Amino acid sequence: MADTLLIIDDSSTMRRIVKRTVRMSGLSFSETFEAESGEQGFEKLSADAIDVVLCDVNMTGMSGIEMVRKVRTELPERKDTRIIMVTTESSAAFVAEAMKAGADGYISKPFTPEKFTEKLTPLL
Amino acid sequence: MSEVEKDLCNPSALREAITEVFNTMVFMEINSSGPIEEDLGDQPCILGSVSFRGLFDGSLSISCSAACAKEITMNLLAFEDEDEMEPSDIPDAIGEVANMTMGTLKTMLYDRLGEITVSVPTVVSGCSMCNALRAGEVKLSATVAVADQYCVQLNLVHMYSGGKA
Numbered sequence: 615m616a617d618t619l620l621i622i623d624d625s626s627t628m629r630r631i632v633k634r635t636v637r638m639s640g641l642s643f644s645e646t647f648e649a650e651s652g653e654q655g656f657e658k659l660s661a662d663a664i665d666v667v668l669c670d671v672n673m674t675g676m677s678g679i680e681m682v683r684k685v686r687t688e689l690p691e692r693k694d695t696r697i698i699m700v701t702t703e704s705s706a707a708f709v710a711e712a713m714k715a716g717a718d719g720y721i722s723k724p725f726t727p728e729k730f731t732e733k734l735t736p737l738l
Numbered sequence: 739m740s741e742v743e744k745d746l747c748n749p750s751a752l753r754e755a756i757t758e759v760f761n762t763m764v765f766m767e768i769n770s771s772g773p774i775e776e777d778l779g780d781q782p783c784i785l786g787s788v789s790f791r792g793l794f795d796g797s798l799s800i801s802c803s804a805a806c807a808k809e810i811t812m813n814l815l816a817f818e819d820e821d822e823m824e825p826s827d828i829p830d831a832i833g834e835v836a837n838m839t840m841g842t843l844k845t846m847l848y849d850r851l852g853e854i855t856v857s858v859p860t861v862v863s864g865c866s867m868c869n870a871l872r873a874g875e876v877k878l879s880a881t882v883a884v885a886d887q888y889c890v891q892l893n894l895v896h897m898y899s900g901g902k903a
């Protein structure tokens with residue numbers, strides 16, 4: 615069965631762009647959910663087993679990094695959920711921080727459908 | 739002037755950053771050397787900005803005419819019809835363009851500037867907007883032509899802070 619996807623971003627524009635790029639990348643998911651904040655994303659993950667999460671970093675309220683850390687420490691039942699940060703951040707220090715928090719990878723903005731395929735395929 | 743300041747005072751870095759964003763995500767052609775004048779008439783401008791903190795503190799803003807902002811939004815969101823657009827789509831899109839341009843610039847200058855924290859975007863609309871500089875602030879501007887029809891103005895205002903929060 616195909617995987618489920620959760621897109622977390624405080625910008626509805628960005629969520630739509632991410633959705634479109636996923637479609638253009640040729641990857642398919644059985645169902646796609648959206649959350650507009652780190653808090654909402656965490657809630658969704660507490661309630662449902664999601665396979666892949668594409669998560670913004672820079673959000674008002676709980677940041678993407680804080681959310682990943684919370685998921686990894688408070689939701690051990692979601693250890694198989696793969697969380698990929700989608701962000702304008704791409705410094706070595708950021709990547710190290712994201713990985714330490716428990717992220718499985720990152721995609722830097724601006725991005726192309728090819729970048730999605732390259733980063734997501736190995737995780738599916 | 740330090741090497742870092744030379745980088746921050748180089749409008750070609752601004753042009754390069756926005757060109758990358760437009761090429762990858764907006765799919766509209768940027769022409770940095772082309773005609774860069776657009777008769778705005780009475781139409782308002784849309785300005786999206788992000789502020790940043792690090793070795794230098796400041797903000798990056800991107801402004802363009804309402805017509806151009808609409809075109810950017812249509813492209814970025816792949817709308818086929820204007821009717822699909824929600825009122826918040828334009829500010830949302832322009833904010834994201836500012837955010838991604840700052841992100842690209844940050845990556846380009848990372849070796850020299852190190853870590854920079856970027857805020858969430860703010861978007862305003864109005865006529866004849868310009869930065870009012872505070873003491874010690876330096877402004878760098880660049881204009882690019884978009885789709886041979888519109889112009890987008892970029893302003894980077896910064897001040898050396900030495901990285902103290």
Ligand SMILES: [Mg+2]
Nearest residue numbers: 624670672673
């Ligand atoms: Mg965001």
